[in-house]
Amino acid sequence: MSGREDFEQYVAARMPALLRTAYLLTGDPHDAEDLVQTALVKAVPAWKRIAGSPDAYLRRVMVNENISGWRRRRGREVLVGETPDRGQADPDTASTLALQRALAALAPRQRAVIVLRYFEDLTERETAEVLGVAVGTVKSQARDALARLRLELPDLAFEEDAGPAAADGVTVHQGR
Amino acid sequence: MSTDLRERLERLATRAPEPGETADLWRRGRRRQLRRTAAGVAATLVLALVAGVGVAALWTRLPDAAPTDEPTRLVLPDRFFTPSPWLPGTDDKGPIGPLVAVIRCERRSLWGSESALAGISATTGEYRFLDLPDEAWPNASRLREDVEPALSPDGRRLAYWYLGHPSGDPLVEEQGDLSIVGVAVYDTVTGHVDRMPLKSEHGIAPWALVWGGSTLFVRAGLLTEGGVLNDSDGFGSNSEGVWSWRPGRGEPTFGAGSLSLDGPGSPEGYLADSRRGWVLIGPDGSRTVVAARAAISDTPLMSPSGGWAAGISDPTPNIDDSKPQPLTVVDVGSQKSWVVPGATALQVVGWRDEAHLVVLSRTRDNELLYDSVDIRSGEARPLTQRSWGDGGSFDVAAGLWSAPVVEAREPSWPWDRRWVSGGVGLALGIVAWLVMMLRRRRVGP
Numbered sequence: 001m002s003g004r005e006d007f008e009q010y011v012a013a014r015m016p017a018l019l020r021t022a023y024l025l026t027g028d029p030h031d032a033e034d035l036v037q038t039a040l041v042k043a044v045p046a047w048k049r050i051a052g053s054p055d056a057y058l059r060r061v062m063v064n065e066n067i068s069g070w071r072r073r074r075g076r077e078v079l080v081g082e083t084p085d086r087g088q089a090d091p092d093t094a095s096t097l098a099l100q101r102a103l104a105a106l107a108p109r110q111r112a113v114i115v116l117r118y119f120e121d122l123t124e125r126e127t128a129e130v131l132g133v134a135v136g137t138v139k140s141q142a143r144d145a146l147a148r149l150r151l152e153l154p155d156l157a158f159e160e161d162a163g164p165a166a167a168d169g170v171t172v173h174q175g176r
Numbered sequence: 177m178s179t180d181l182r183e184r185l186e187r188l189a190t191r192a193p194e195p196g197e198t199a200d201l202w203r204r205g206r207r208r209q210l211r212r213t214a215a216g217v218a219a220t221l222v223l224a225l226v227a228g229v230g231v232a233a234l235w236t237r238l239p240d241a242a243p244t245d246e247p248t249r250l251v252l253p254d255r256f257f258t259p260s261p262w263l264p265g266t267d268d269k270g271p272i273g274p275l276v277a278v279i280r281c282e283r284r285s286l287w288g289s290e291s292a293l294a295g296i297s298a299t300t301g302e303y304r305f306l307d308l309p310d311e312a313w314p315n316a317s318r319l320r321e322d323v324e325p326a327l328s329p330d331g332r333r334l335a336y337w338y339l340g341h342p343s344g345d346p347l348v349e350e351q352g353d354l355s356i357v358g359v360a361v362y363d364t365v366t367g368h369v370d371r372m373p374l375k376s377e378h379g380i381a382p383w384a385l386v387w388g389g390s391t392l393f394v395r396a397g398l399l400t401e402g403g404v405l406n407d408s409d410g411f412g413s414n415s416e417g418v419w420s421w422r423p424g425r426g427e428p429t430f431g432a433g434s435l436s437l438d439g440p441g442s443p444e445g446y447l448a449d450s451r452r453g454w455v456l457i458g459p460d461g462s463r464t465v466v467a468a469r470a471a472i473s474d475t476p477l478m479s480p481s482g483g484w485a486a487g488i489s490d491p492t493p494n495i496d497d498s499k500p501q502p503l504t505v506v507d508v509g510s511q512k513s514w515v516v517p518g519a520t521a522l523q524v525v526g527w528r529d530e531a532h533l534v535v536l537s538r539t540r541d542n543e544l545l546y547d548s549v550d551i552r553s554g555e556a557r558p559l560t561q562r563s564w565g566d567g568g569s570f571d572v573a574a575g576l577w578s579a580p581v582v583e584a585r586e587p588s589w590p591w592d593r594r595w596v597s598g599g600v601g602l603a604l605g606i607v608a609w610l611v612m613m614l615r616r617r618r619v620g621p
Contacts, residue, residue: 004202015195023192024185033193037201044205045212092187099184100191119185149181156181 110145228601253584256562280568331573344377345402355379
């Protein structure tokens with residue numbers, strides 16, 4: 001199988017998952033599409049090397065690109081993808097959109113820590129490798145981000161369990 | 177309502193956009209790769225070029241310890257070499273100190289080559305090109321054929337003609353607005369340059385520079401017209417004459433005779449050929465007959481005390497047979513002369529002391545051999561030698577022929593700066609390429 005065919009098969013299979021991660025990282029559907037496309041274009045030259053496990057490479061590109069893009073966009077107005085219709089929204093939708101706003105209020109590296117740890121289910125070490133930081137930094141970023149989320153989302157419950165954040169004393173449900 | 181962060185993230189993620197067209201991604205990735213590779217190669221080449229040129233330029237610009245006025249032992253090497261064309265210059269490393277000799281030879285740079293003057297230190301034996309500000313280069317020019325610099329007897333000063341803007345239309349051989357406008361004296365210890373401008377409307381015709389002791393004698397004429405000198409044209413000059421100048425000790429004076437300067441005198445005078453024979457002309461124009469024309473056929477040289485004059489006595493002076501000829505010495509006081517027994521030479525070049533001449537005795541292979549000859553017995557002893565090289569001019573400080581002879585140290589032979597630049601550039605290019613490759617191999621953007 002040629003590199004191109006392999007790549008295109010991977011894209012077809014993994015595109016939805018990549019878009020979901022990107023959407024959580026950016027909070028905007030258009031930015032999410034751009035982020036995934038940028039990451040995939042960057043992956044092409046490296047495809048031969050990363051074909052065994054492209055997910056790790058793509059995660060790292062997306063996270064770093066998003067942080068760089070946030071630095072470039074800083075100062076611009078932050079657009080919220082969708083505004084809840086308070087009159088018609090069901091409770092789940094309302095809580096989801098509240099999470100979106102709360103995530104948007106986090107610094108991009110904190111947001112990335114939350115997404116990688118609690119959506120991608122990476123360990124602290126894996127998260128640190130993706131971000132290119134020390135494990136201790138991941139811990140402190142996660143602690144700060146969760147504290148901020150707790151402030152924004154009082155109804156978000158944190159229960160003791162053996163979840164990914166157990167190492168720093170902050171736990172969440174493992175209810176996926 | 178679920179309070180689980182994971183569930184909420186999952187629900188939020190379902191709002192992600194649907195996958196769109198992806199067929200173009202591979203092509204865009206390849207294009208990006210090509211662009212980055214091209215940019216990397218270009219950046220590497222530029223870096224290598226800049227670094228190579230920079231290193232090559234710095235290679236010779238690290239200054240050596242500056243020479244001082246402290247009295248040091250001046251020596252005469254037993255051999256002079258043709259130096260590397262890649263030697264550093266005084267602009268790079270500063271003044272070299274008192275010179276035992278200057279030699280004209282090829283000098284190369286990254287951009288070409290030229291004829292240049294190298295100085296040889298009388299204290300260390302080091303060779304270094306002399307960057308003389310505004311020096312008028314000797315070349316095929318009819319206007320500049322006599323413009324070789326002159327080294328003072330003590331090796332401390334070097335006189336040369338310099339270029340500048342005359343008050344009116346300059347006389348030049350090619351389009352330009354510079355002509356020779358005066359004489360400058362370069363101090364080999366401090367690097368200071370004293371200038372003696374000769375006021376002229378069109379520039380000056382340089383005839384000769386001769387040191388007599390610490391006095392510089394300058395023979396020149398003022399050009400009478402400007403413009404471009406064509407091959408078929410001659411050029412005129414007036415107010416021709418001799419200026420005498422003691423650099424750093426006052427203004428030059430005009431009127432020290434009008435004869436051609438044929439050789440150095442001692443002290444404070446120069447030798448000229450007149451109808452009465454070889455005469456010593458002082459700064460005030462006074463004349464003293466030194467030797468009869470019949471006794472010495474070539475310009476004689478006077479001993480340090482001025483008591484003797486010596487030269488070649490060629491029985492057939494009009495025939496250029498380039499064979500060693502007998503040597504004649506004249507007692508200036510009594511005008512008695514004698515032929516040095518058993519001694520011949522191609523040229524008398526100086527005096528080692530009151531009893532010994534320095535002569536260019538012969539050539540061997542590509543070497544010019546200089547001997548010390550006893551003026552009474554004719555006994556000759558090897559003194560020094562130099563490689564003929566490309567036949568460029570060679571001038572030893574007259575007073576340093578008497579210096580102790582030491583074993584010469586061959587001058588450093590710097591590598592061709594183009595190879596140095598290329599090598600450094602290549603090395604840096606390889607390093608940059610390796611860094612690029614390592615960076616690309618790293619799993620990361």
